[in-house]
Amino acid sequence: MEFLPEPVLIEVVAPDAAAASQILRSYINDVASRHYGRQATDEEIDASLREDPSSDLAPPSGLFLVARQRDAVLVARGSVCCRRG
Secondary structure, three states, rough: OOOOOOEEEEEEEEOOOOHHHHHHHHHHHHHHHHHHHOOOOHHHHHHHHHOOOHHHHHOOOEEEEEEEOOOEEEEEEEOOOOOOO
16 A cells, blocks of 8 residues: 655745734744743733734745645744845
């Protein structure tokens, strides 16, 4: 029997899209909880997202990539492009 892995879809997602918002909230929750040494509150996560919005993860300044397998998010990556002046 031959093993055929499930395909992985990599897509560019707008940072303000619902899927990206959930991923970014989860990331901020993880980072803030480690920093505080306790579970971050929704208010702390909201404040962090307001202070450091992810709008720069959209073209032309950057990208937010999401890799999915079926409905599961495997990995997400945001990247901001540097401009040469």
